[in-house]
Amino acid sequence: MSELFPRNQIMGFVFSLVLTAVALAVHFLDLSFAAGITVLVITAFSQALLQFIVFMHAGETKDKWYIYGKVYFMIGMALITVFGTLLIFLWDM
Template identity: 65%
Template sequence: MSELFPRKQVMGFIFSMILTAAAIAVYFLDMSFAAGMTVLLVTAFIQAGLQLVVFMHAGETKDGKAIYVNVYYGMFIALFTVFGTLLAMIWDV
């Protein structure tokens, strides 16, 4: 019977709720901007990874490695675009 219980998904859900509570705490604890942004960015990236692995079953197929490579490539392109835009528009380089 225990093999039928979705333990991994329930634990993922509980961990998602904890990460959401940590993000909400930034507002209610009136943190400084730097501390608040640090907490929000860290919890956002952890939660995105958790969603990808637990609920989207990224590593459970035979193409799991290709999926992770595509995710890393997408993150690289996104960061390159964001920092390239900041470099050109704000930092005037």
């Protein structure tokens, strides 16, 4: 019976709620802009990765490392895009 209980999905849902509460706390704790953005970016990437792994069942196939490689590549491209945009628009380089 325990193998029929969706333990991973429930734990993923609870952790997703915790990440959402942390992101909401940024507003209520009146953090500085830099600290708030840092917390929001970390929680956003963590939640996206959690959703991908737990709820889209990315790790349950034979080629899971190929899928994870694509995820790492996607995160790298997103970071290059964000920091490249900041480099051009905010830091005038």
